[in-house]
Amino acid sequence: MSAYDIKAFMERSTTHFWKEHEAQLYPTLKQLQKNKYVGSKEEKAKKSGVRKIYQITENGLSVLTDWLMQPPDKITYRNEFLLKLFFGDQVDKTVSFKHINAYKKELSEQLIIFNSIQSELKNFKNLKRKPYVELALLYGIMLLEAEISWCDKASHILKKAK
Amino acid sequence: MSAYDIKAFMERSTTHFWKEHEAQLYPTLKQLQKNKYVGSKEEKAKKSGVRKIYQITENGLSVLTDWLMQPPDKITYRNEFLLKLFFGDQVDKTVSFKHINAYKKELSEQLIIFNSIQSELKNFKNLKRKPYVELALLYGIMLLEAEISWCDKASHILKKAK
DNA sequence: AAAATCATGTAAGCAGTTACATGATTAC
Protein backbone atom coordinates (compact mmCIF):
# COMPACT_ATOMS: atom_id res chain seq x y z
CA MET A 1 0.00 0.00 0.00
CA SER A 2 0.95 3.62 -0.34
CA ALA A 3 0.97 6.02 2.60
CA TYR A 4 -2.22 7.44 1.19
CA ASP A 5 -3.80 3.98 1.03
CA ILE A 6 -2.78 3.24 4.60
CA LYS A 7 -4.35 6.47 5.73
CA ALA A 8 -7.60 5.54 3.95
CA PHE A 9 -7.47 2.02 5.41
CA MET A 10 -6.98 3.34 8.92
CA GLU A 11 -9.87 5.73 8.48
CA ARG A 12 -12.13 2.87 7.47
CA SER A 13 -11.05 0.35 10.06
CA THR A 14 -8.85 1.35 12.99
CA THR A 15 -9.98 4.94 13.39
CA HIS A 16 -11.95 4.24 16.58
CA PHE A 17 -9.02 2.77 18.48
CA TRP A 18 -5.93 3.97 16.61
CA LYS A 19 -5.34 7.02 14.46
CA GLU A 20 -2.20 8.50 12.96
CA HIS A 21 -1.77 11.86 11.33
CA GLU A 22 -0.62 11.89 7.71
CA ALA A 23 2.32 14.04 8.79
CA GLN A 24 3.42 11.15 11.02
CA LEU A 25 2.77 8.46 8.41
CA TYR A 26 5.21 9.65 5.75
CA PRO A 27 8.31 9.97 7.95
CA THR A 28 7.41 6.73 9.77
CA LEU A 29 7.34 4.76 6.51
CA LYS A 30 10.67 6.31 5.56
CA GLN A 31 12.07 5.18 8.90
CA LEU A 32 10.67 1.67 8.45
CA GLN A 33 12.33 1.46 5.06
CA LYS A 34 15.64 2.64 6.51
CA ASN A 35 15.39 -0.22 9.02
CA LYS A 36 14.55 -2.66 6.18
CA TYR A 37 11.15 -3.52 7.67
CA VAL A 38 9.48 -2.44 4.43
CA GLY A 39 10.52 -2.07 0.81
CA SER A 40 8.98 0.20 -1.81
CA LYS A 41 8.44 0.57 -5.52
CA GLU A 42 7.08 3.48 -7.51
CA GLU A 43 3.97 3.54 -9.65
CA LYS A 44 2.28 6.14 -11.79
CA ALA A 45 -0.28 7.93 -9.64
CA LYS A 46 -3.91 8.14 -10.78
CA LYS A 47 -3.98 11.91 -11.00
CA SER A 48 -0.45 13.28 -10.97
CA GLY A 49 3.07 12.37 -9.96
CA VAL A 50 4.10 9.05 -8.45
CA ARG A 51 2.68 6.66 -5.88
CA LYS A 52 5.14 4.94 -3.56
CA ILE A 53 3.92 1.43 -2.87
CA TYR A 54 5.26 -0.09 0.31
CA GLN A 55 5.49 -3.79 1.02
CA ILE A 56 6.50 -5.44 4.26
CA THR A 57 9.74 -7.49 4.16
CA GLU A 58 10.27 -10.95 5.62
CA ASN A 59 12.16 -9.42 8.49
CA GLY A 60 9.49 -6.76 8.96
CA LEU A 61 6.77 -9.41 9.14
CA SER A 62 8.69 -11.37 11.73
CA VAL A 63 9.18 -8.26 13.87
CA LEU A 64 5.49 -7.46 13.47
CA THR A 65 4.26 -10.91 14.48
CA ASP A 66 6.61 -10.89 17.47
CA TRP A 67 5.08 -7.61 18.51
CA LEU A 68 1.54 -8.93 18.02
CA MET A 69 2.31 -11.89 20.26
CA GLN A 70 3.59 -9.81 23.17
CA PRO A 71 1.06 -8.53 25.70
CA PRO A 72 0.06 -4.96 24.93
CA ASP A 73 1.88 -2.11 26.66
CA LYS A 74 -0.13 -0.02 29.06
CA ILE A 75 -0.52 3.21 27.19
CA THR A 76 -1.71 6.48 28.65
CA TYR A 77 -5.46 6.74 28.81
CA ARG A 78 -6.82 10.25 29.11
CA ASN A 79 -10.40 11.37 29.33
CA GLU A 80 -10.86 15.13 29.25
CA PHE A 81 -14.61 14.76 29.61
CA LEU A 82 -14.24 12.96 32.95
CA LEU A 83 -11.55 15.40 34.04
CA LYS A 84 -13.89 18.35 33.55
CA LEU A 85 -16.74 16.53 35.23
CA PHE A 86 -14.56 15.60 38.20
CA PHE A 87 -13.98 19.30 38.87
CA GLY A 88 -17.63 20.14 38.22
CA ASP A 89 -17.95 21.54 41.77
CA GLN A 90 -15.96 24.56 40.57
CA VAL A 91 -18.75 25.62 38.22
CA ASP A 92 -22.54 25.70 38.16
CA LYS A 93 -24.25 22.31 38.25
CA THR A 94 -26.03 23.04 34.95
CA VAL A 95 -22.61 22.95 33.25
CA SER A 96 -22.14 19.30 34.19
CA PHE A 97 -25.64 18.44 32.98
CA LYS A 98 -24.87 20.06 29.66
CA HIS A 99 -21.60 18.17 29.31
CA ILE A 100 -23.29 14.86 30.09
CA ASN A 101 -26.14 15.47 27.68
CA ALA A 102 -23.83 16.53 24.86
CA TYR A 103 -21.66 13.49 25.51
CA LYS A 104 -24.68 11.18 25.47
CA LYS A 105 -25.79 12.62 22.16
CA GLU A 106 -22.39 11.96 20.60
CA LEU A 107 -22.32 8.43 21.95
CA SER A 108 -25.80 7.69 20.63
CA GLU A 109 -24.89 8.91 17.17
CA GLN A 110 -21.77 6.79 17.19
CA LEU A 111 -23.74 3.77 18.32
CA ILE A 112 -26.09 4.10 15.33
CA ILE A 113 -23.08 4.09 13.01
CA PHE A 114 -21.53 1.05 14.72
CA ASN A 115 -24.81 -0.84 14.58
CA SER A 116 -25.14 -0.24 10.85
CA ILE A 117 -21.55 -1.38 10.29
CA GLN A 118 -22.43 -4.53 12.23
CA SER A 119 -25.40 -5.19 9.95
CA GLU A 120 -23.25 -4.72 6.86
CA LEU A 121 -20.59 -7.02 8.24
CA LYS A 122 -23.07 -9.90 8.34
CA ASN A 123 -23.17 -9.89 4.53
CA PHE A 124 -19.46 -10.64 4.27
CA LYS A 125 -19.40 -14.41 4.39
CA ASN A 126 -15.94 -15.48 3.24
CA LEU A 127 -13.73 -12.88 4.91
CA LYS A 128 -10.92 -14.54 6.81
CA ARG A 129 -10.39 -11.57 9.09
CA LYS A 130 -14.10 -11.32 9.93
CA PRO A 131 -14.05 -12.57 13.55
CA TYR A 132 -11.26 -10.10 14.39
CA VAL A 133 -13.19 -7.22 12.91
CA GLU A 134 -16.26 -8.41 14.81
CA LEU A 135 -14.38 -8.40 18.11
CA ALA A 136 -13.27 -4.81 17.73
CA LEU A 137 -16.70 -3.69 16.59
CA LEU A 138 -18.47 -5.47 19.44
CA TYR A 139 -16.05 -3.83 21.86
CA GLY A 140 -17.06 -0.44 20.49
CA ILE A 141 -20.76 -1.22 20.71
CA MET A 142 -20.69 -2.65 24.21
CA LEU A 143 -18.59 0.19 25.58
CA LEU A 144 -20.83 2.80 23.97
CA GLU A 145 -23.91 1.15 25.48
CA ALA A 146 -22.26 1.15 28.90
CA GLU A 147 -21.33 4.81 28.57
CA ILE A 148 -24.84 5.75 27.49
CA SER A 149 -26.35 3.99 30.46
CA TRP A 150 -23.77 5.70 32.70
CA CYS A 151 -24.94 9.07 31.34
CA ASP A 152 -28.44 8.40 32.63
CA LYS A 153 -27.20 7.31 36.04
CA ALA A 154 -24.84 10.27 36.19
CA SER A 155 -27.65 12.74 35.52
CA HIS A 156 -29.66 11.07 38.24
CA ILE A 157 -26.82 11.31 40.78
CA LEU A 158 -26.35 14.99 40.00
CA LYS A 159 -30.08 15.67 40.26
CA LYS A 160 -30.39 14.36 43.79
CA ALA A 161 -27.13 16.02 44.88
CA LYS A 162 -27.74 19.23 46.84
CA MET B 1 -0.18 22.77 47.00
CA SER B 2 3.35 21.92 46.03
CA ALA B 3 4.22 20.05 42.85
CA TYR B 4 4.81 17.04 45.02
CA ASP B 5 1.39 17.39 46.65
CA ILE B 6 -0.28 17.73 43.27
CA LYS B 7 1.43 14.57 42.11
CA ALA B 8 0.17 12.73 45.21
CA PHE B 9 -3.32 14.15 44.73
CA MET B 10 -3.43 13.04 41.11
CA GLU B 11 -2.28 9.58 42.07
CA ARG B 12 -5.12 9.29 44.57
CA SER B 13 -7.88 10.76 42.47
CA THR B 14 -7.41 11.40 38.75
CA THR B 15 -4.95 8.63 37.97
CA HIS B 16 -7.51 6.50 36.12
CA PHE B 17 -8.48 9.19 33.63
CA TRP B 18 -5.59 11.68 33.73
CA LYS B 19 -1.94 11.26 34.64
CA GLU B 20 1.02 13.57 34.34
CA HIS B 21 4.66 12.75 34.80
CA GLU B 22 6.52 14.60 37.51
CA ALA B 23 8.98 15.78 34.88
CA GLN B 24 6.06 17.53 33.17
CA LEU B 25 4.59 18.92 36.39
CA TYR B 26 7.54 21.07 37.49
CA PRO B 27 8.04 22.98 34.23
CA THR B 28 4.27 23.32 33.76
CA LEU B 29 3.89 25.03 37.14
CA LYS B 30 6.78 27.31 36.25
CA GLN B 31 5.01 28.20 33.01
CA LEU B 32 1.71 28.82 34.84
CA GLN B 33 3.49 31.16 37.21
CA LYS B 34 5.10 33.02 34.30
CA ASN B 35 1.59 33.54 32.89
CA LYS B 36 0.36 34.71 36.33
CA TYR B 37 -2.18 31.90 36.61
CA VAL B 38 -0.58 30.80 39.87
CA GLY B 39 1.55 32.41 42.56
CA SER B 40 3.96 30.68 44.93
CA LYS B 41 5.53 30.99 48.33
CA GLU B 42 8.30 28.95 49.95
CA GLU B 43 8.07 26.84 53.07
CA LYS B 44 10.51 24.71 55.00
CA ALA B 45 10.24 21.15 53.71
CA LYS B 46 9.55 18.28 56.12
CA LYS B 47 12.79 16.47 55.43
CA SER B 48 15.22 18.77 53.68
CA GLY B 49 15.33 21.93 51.58
CA VAL B 50 12.29 23.99 50.62
CA ARG B 51 8.74 23.31 49.51
CA LYS B 52 7.26 25.61 46.87
CA ILE B 53 3.59 26.09 47.61
CA TYR B 54 1.52 27.17 44.62
CA GLN B 55 -1.81 28.95 44.81
CA ILE B 56 -4.13 29.77 41.95
CA THR B 57 -4.63 33.50 41.23
CA GLU B 58 -7.94 35.23 40.58
CA ASN B 59 -7.11 35.37 36.90
CA GLY B 60 -6.04 31.73 36.92
CA LEU B 61 -9.31 30.66 38.51
CA SER B 62 -11.30 32.58 35.92
CA VAL B 63 -9.35 30.95 33.07
CA LEU B 64 -9.86 27.56 34.73
CA THR B 65 -13.61 27.92 35.17
CA ASP B 66 -13.94 29.15 31.57
CA TRP B 67 -12.15 26.01 30.47
CA LEU B 68 -14.34 23.81 32.67
CA MET B 69 -17.45 25.30 31.11
CA GLN B 70 -16.40 24.66 27.53
CA PRO B 71 -17.26 21.28 26.00
CA PRO B 72 -14.29 18.90 26.19
CA ASP B 73 -11.95 18.64 23.24
CA LYS B 74 -11.89 15.35 21.42
CA ILE B 75 -8.57 13.93 22.43
CA THR B 76 -6.85 10.98 20.81
CA TYR B 77 -8.05 7.67 22.12
CA ARG B 78 -5.70 4.77 21.54
CA ASN B 79 -6.14 1.17 22.50
CA GLU B 80 -3.12 -1.00 21.82
CA PHE B 81 -4.91 -4.08 23.10
CA LEU B 82 -7.64 -3.73 20.45
CA LEU B 83 -5.07 -2.91 17.79
CA LYS B 84 -3.24 -6.17 18.42
CA LEU B 85 -6.47 -8.11 18.55
CA PHE B 86 -7.66 -6.56 15.30
CA PHE B 87 -4.63 -8.01 13.54
CA GLY B 88 -4.97 -11.33 15.36
CA ASP B 89 -5.35 -13.14 12.03
CA GLN B 90 -1.58 -12.63 11.52
CA VAL B 91 -0.76 -14.90 14.46
CA ASP B 92 -2.04 -18.11 16.01
CA LYS B 93 -5.54 -17.95 17.49
CA THR B 94 -4.24 -18.97 20.91
CA VAL B 95 -2.39 -15.64 21.07
CA SER B 96 -5.67 -13.73 20.95
CA PHE B 97 -7.16 -15.96 23.64
CA LYS B 98 -4.17 -15.26 25.85
CA HIS B 99 -4.45 -11.52 25.31
CA ILE B 100 -8.15 -11.55 26.13
CA ASN B 101 -7.69 -13.64 29.28
CA ALA B 102 -4.83 -11.50 30.54
CA TYR B 103 -6.86 -8.38 29.84
CA LYS B 104 -9.88 -9.79 31.68
CA LYS B 105 -7.73 -10.60 34.69
CA GLU B 106 -6.41 -7.04 34.86
CA LEU B 107 -9.91 -5.61 34.52
CA SER B 108 -11.26 -7.84 37.27
CA GLU B 109 -8.50 -6.81 39.65
CA GLN B 110 -9.15 -3.16 38.89
CA LEU B 111 -12.87 -3.65 39.47
CA ILE B 112 -12.23 -5.03 42.95
CA ILE B 113 -10.23 -1.92 43.78
CA PHE B 114 -12.90 0.41 42.41
CA ASN B 115 -15.61 -1.39 44.33
CA SER B 116 -13.73 -1.03 47.59
CA ILE B 117 -13.17 2.68 46.92
CA GLN B 118 -16.91 2.97 46.36
CA SER B 119 -17.62 1.36 49.73
CA GLU B 120 -15.21 3.71 51.47
CA LEU B 121 -16.74 6.71 49.74
CA LYS B 122 -20.10 5.98 51.39
CA ASN B 123 -18.58 6.85 54.78
CA PHE B 124 -17.79 10.39 53.70
CA LYS B 125 -20.99 12.24 54.50
CA ASN B 126 -20.16 15.94 54.38
CA LEU B 127 -17.86 16.13 51.39
CA LYS B 128 -19.02 18.82 48.99
CA ARG B 129 -17.25 17.28 46.01
CA LYS B 130 -18.70 13.82 46.71
CA PRO B 131 -21.20 13.55 43.82
CA TYR B 132 -18.46 14.51 41.33
CA VAL B 133 -16.13 11.87 42.68
CA GLU B 134 -19.00 9.37 42.56
CA LEU B 135 -19.64 10.13 38.89
CA ALA B 136 -16.06 9.43 37.88
CA LEU B 137 -15.91 6.29 39.98
CA LEU B 138 -19.19 4.95 38.64
CA TYR B 139 -17.91 5.58 35.13
CA GLY B 140 -14.88 3.44 35.88
CA ILE B 141 -16.95 0.66 37.40
CA MET B 142 -19.55 0.53 34.64
CA LEU B 143 -16.96 0.59 31.88
CA LEU B 144 -14.93 -2.15 33.55
CA GLU B 145 -18.03 -4.31 33.88
CA ALA B 146 -18.82 -3.79 30.21
CA GLU B 147 -15.27 -4.68 29.20
CA ILE B 148 -15.32 -7.83 31.34
CA SER B 149 -18.54 -8.98 29.77
CA TRP B 150 -17.08 -8.19 26.35
CA CYS B 151 -14.12 -10.46 27.15
CA ASP B 152 -16.46 -13.40 27.60
CA LYS B 153 -18.32 -12.69 24.38
CA ALA B 154 -15.04 -12.16 22.55
CA SER B 155 -13.70 -15.54 23.66
CA HIS B 156 -16.92 -17.11 22.48
CA ILE B 157 -16.73 -15.47 19.05
CA LEU B 158 -13.16 -16.65 18.62
CA LYS B 159 -14.02 -20.17 19.74
CA LYS B 160 -16.66 -20.70 17.07
CA ALA B 161 -14.53 -19.00 14.38
CA LYS B 162 -12.84 -21.55 12.12
C1' DA C 1 21.68 -1.88 55.22
C1' DA C 2 18.35 -1.03 51.87
C1' DA C 3 14.16 0.85 50.33
C1' DA C 4 10.68 4.19 50.53
C1' DT C 5 9.20 8.93 51.26
C1' DC C 6 9.71 13.83 50.86
C1' DA C 7 11.17 17.33 47.57
C1' DT C 8 13.34 19.64 44.00
C1' DG C 9 14.45 19.78 39.30
C1' DT C 10 17.34 19.17 34.34
C1' DA C 11 18.53 16.98 29.83
C1' DA C 12 17.92 14.45 25.86
C1' DG C 13 15.28 12.26 22.79
C1' DC C 14 11.07 10.81 20.72
C1' DA C 15 6.17 11.43 19.48
C1' DG C 16 2.34 14.16 18.15
C1' DT C 17 0.02 18.21 16.14
C1' DT C 18 -0.88 22.04 13.12
C1' DA C 19 0.17 24.53 9.38
C1' DC C 20 2.12 24.97 5.08
C1' DA C 21 3.37 23.74 0.15
C1' DT C 22 2.47 21.68 -4.45
C1' DG C 23 -0.27 20.13 -8.27
C1' DA C 24 -3.43 17.45 -11.30
C1' DT C 25 -8.09 15.65 -11.76
C1' DT C 26 -12.87 14.92 -10.92
C1' DA C 27 -17.37 15.75 -8.94
C1' DC C 28 -20.92 19.13 -7.70
Added chain:
DNA sequence: GTAATCATGTAACTGCTTACATGATTTT
Protein backbone atom coordinates in the same frame (compact mmCIF):
# COMPACT_ATOMS: atom_id res chain seq x y z
C1' DG D 1 -15.86 27.98 -10.09
C1' DT D 2 -15.27 25.64 -5.84
C1' DA D 3 -14.58 21.69 -3.21
C1' DA D 4 -13.10 17.16 -2.83
C1' DT D 5 -9.95 13.49 -4.07
C1' DC D 6 -5.47 11.69 -5.10
C1' DA D 7 -0.67 12.04 -3.63
C1' DT D 8 3.47 13.64 -1.88
C1' DG D 9 5.92 15.67 1.74
C1' DT D 10 8.41 19.61 5.06
C1' DA D 11 8.77 22.84 9.09
C1' DA D 12 7.98 24.47 13.47
C1' DC D 13 6.33 23.77 17.59
C1' DT D 14 4.51 21.51 21.57
C1' DG D 15 3.99 17.58 24.50
C1' DC D 16 5.55 13.25 26.47
C1' DT D 17 8.77 9.94 28.29
C1' DT D 18 12.92 8.14 30.35
C1' DA D 19 16.85 8.80 32.64
C1' DC D 20 19.62 11.33 35.56
C1' DA D 21 20.97 14.23 39.72
C1' DT D 22 20.76 15.50 44.67
C1' DG D 23 20.02 14.81 49.50
C1' DA D 24 17.82 14.25 54.12
C1' DT D 25 14.74 11.35 56.82
C1' DT D 26 11.97 7.51 58.01
C1' DT D 27 10.44 2.81 57.68
C1' DT D 28 11.36 -2.14 56.95
